Amino acid sequence: MGHDPAITRTWVLHPDIKSNNDRRLPEPALAEAVALAKALPGLEVFGDTIVRLPKAHSGMLFGKGKIEELHQLFDSEEVDLVLIDGPVTPVQQRNLEKAWGVKLLDRTGLILEIFSDRARTSEGVLQVEMAALSYQRTRLVRAWTHLERQRGGLGFVGGPGETQIESDRRAIDDQLVRLRRKLSKVVKTRALHRESRAKVPFPIVALVGYTNAGKSTLFNRLTGADVFAKDMLFATLDPTMRAVELPDGPQVILSDTVGFISDLPTELVASFRATLEEVVAADLIVHVRDISHEGTEEQAADVRTILTSLGVGEGAKQIEVWNKIDLLEPHDKDAVLARAARHDDVIAVSSISGYGMQDFVVAVEDALEGEIITETLVLSYSEGRKRAWLFERSLVEAERQGENGFELDLRWKAKDRAQFQTI
Numbered sequence: 001m002g003h004d005p006a007i008t009r010t011w012v013l014h015p016d017i018k019s020n021n022d023r024r025l026p027e028p029a030l031a032e033a034v035a036l037a038k039a040l041p042g043l044e045v046f047g048d049t050i051v052r053l054p055k056a057h058s059g060m061l062f063g064k065g066k067i068e069e070l071h072q073l074f075d076s077e078e079v080d081l082v083l084i085d086g087p088v089t090p091v092q093q094r095n096l097e098k099a100w101g102v103k104l105l106d107r108t109g110l111i112l113e114i115f116s117d118r119a120r121t122s123e124g125v126l127q128v129e130m131a132a133l134s135y136q137r138t139r140l141v142r143a144w145t146h147l148e149r150q151r152g153g154l155g156f157v158g159g160p161g162e163t164q165i166e167s168d169r170r171a172i173d174d175q176l177v178r179l180r181r182k183l184s185k186v187v188k189t190r191a192l193h194r195e196s197r198a199k200v201p202f203p204i205v206a207l208v209g210y211t212n213a214g215k216s217t218l219f220n221r222l223t224g225a226d227v228f229a230k231d232m233l234f235a236t237l238d239p240t241m242r243a244v245e246l247p248d249g250p251q252v253i254l255s256d257t258v259g260f261i262s263d264l265p266t267e268l269v270a271s272f273r274a275t276l277e278e279v280v281a282a283d284l285i286v287h288v289r290d291i292s293h294e295g296t297e298e299q300a301a302d303v304r305t306i307l308t309s310l311g312v313g314e315g316a317k318q319i320e321v322w323n324k325i326d327l328l329e330p331h332d333k334d335a336v337l338a339r340a341a342r343h344d345d346v347i348a349v350s351s352i353s354g355y356g357m358q359d360f361v362v363a364v365e366d367a368l369e370g371e372i373i374t375e376t377l378v379l380s381y382s383e384g385r386k387r388a389w390l391f392e393r394s395l396v397e398a399e400r401q402g403e404n405g406f407e408l409d410l411r412w413k414a415k416d417r418a419q420f421q422t423i
Contacts, residue, residue: 009078012037012048013070014085015062019055024262026050028295032261033085033107035212039114046077060099061092071100083110086263090139107263108135123186130179137172202243203368203413204253206279208307209288210299211259214323218288218351219256222361246365255282262302280310284317284367291322291336291348319345319363326350372411380405386423 014030030050037045051066060067061084074082081103088096088106097104105113112132119125207215223242240256257279279285285307289300300320322340325333325348340348347363349356379387387406390396395416398409412420 006042007044008042008080010037010043010045010081010083011074011077011079012045012083012085014048014050015056016050016052017056017086018053024298025295026052028293029085032295033083036107036110036114037083040110040117043081046079047073049073059091060095061088062096067096067099074100074102081105083107093139111261123183126179126183126186130176130183133172133176133179137169137176202251202253203283203372204255204281205244205284205286205364205368206255206257206282207286207288208257208279208303209259210290210303211261213259213288213290213299214351215256215259215288218321218323218349219254221351221354221357223254246361252364252368255279260303260306262298279307280312282316284319284364285312286319286321286364288321288323290324292324292327317367319347319367321360322346322348323351325355326353372413373417374409374411377408377410378402378405379408386420389420389423 012030012033014026014033016026027050030048034045034048037043049070051062051070053062057063062070073079079102082096082100082105084104084106086107088104093104093106112128112135115124115128116132119128207219209215219240219242223244242254243251244254245251287300287303289296293299320343322336325336328336337348340346345363345367347356347360349360351357377390383405387408390408390410393412393416395410395412396408397411400407
């Protein structure tokens with residue numbers, strides 16, 4: 001019995017391997033893997049299974065009995081694609097595809113596919129392609145010809161397309177060299193933009209957090225921007241920045257970044273380092289958490305691990321936003337609010353209903369207090385070089401000519417003042 005060729009019938013497996021010491025609970029881990037699959041257009045999840053294993057089998061991942069049992073299941077459900085929520089070696093992938101007669105994709109390959117589908121900026125597209133080639137280089141697995149390609153992805157899921165990745169390592173290496181050259185030009189442009197922003201005396205506030213924590217919804221509520229926000233993993237990939245005027249504080253630049261995820265592919269961590277440099281350069285990091293998620297503590301630990309890998313030290317200014325409290329049951333909500341109240345750097349909010357947003361804005365203002373200094377400076381008429389330096393960086397709000405020289409009303413940071421004193 002045939003099925004719609006436009007749909008890739010998909011089954012999700014989560015190997016619960018005891019020897020791995022994975023801190024993620026299997027049930028929410030499987031739910032996240034299913035959500036990842038649903039985030040990719042063209043896939044329809046027809047089932048999911050937790051496979052409990054004492055240890056991974058080197059050649060096949062699963063034991064012979066389980067492989068045969070799953071083979072019968074996939075045949076009966078006419079499955080086209082099996083997604084395994086975890087790492088799969090090239091040998092294991094080849095053996096399992098042969099045993100089951102289906103295409104197989106591991107967690108890294110799936111995340112790369114999603115990032116490819118989401119990338120919009122030239123930098124994002126280049127970074128995804130480089131990450132995909134680095135991953136593909138270890139495998140050299142050709143896409144299956146019997147699956148029609150429905151979209152412009154990376155070729156891991158679909159069949160033949162217009163730009164099949166070359167299976168020859170030398171060709172991949174040549175392509176990587178070309179992409180690195182292109183990316184270096186984009187990174188230089190990005191660095192120039194960052195330098196120009198550094199001249200503006202506005203603090204940068206970066207929203208970070210686990211994917212689907214509600215960062216983009218929070219960003220939209222604060223800025224009124226029309227950033228794509230949906231209950232979907234990796235709904236936002238490319239960073240977005242907007243200026244926001246705080247009611248009783250300075251104007252800030254708010255940055256919405258890509259969501260983090262556990263076991264983020266190393267290829268992506270390396271390739272997206274330039275994008276995530278916005279976080280490293282931020283004056284304040286806002287860690288947005290989905291407090292309604294049963295694995296919120298594990299997700300928070302994953303975010304902190306990635307921030308550390310990016311070079312964000314413990315001394316960086318950070319506050320936590322416990323989002324989605326509107327999804328909690330009343331007694332759970334009361335408990336969360338009580339916990340949040342015990343911490344000065346934690347704010348409980350609902351970016352959907354707006355609950356707690358005023359408290360969040362106040363917390364940002366308090367965290368940035370001292371970042372912006374307002375003062376009047378007098379320069380003699382002979383100090384034209386210093387005056388020009390201040391105007392070049394837009395640090396002057398008003399200027400008057402007095403008896404002793406130029407009287408300048410300044411709004412600047414302590415680091416601007418320190419740099420000014422070296423002139």
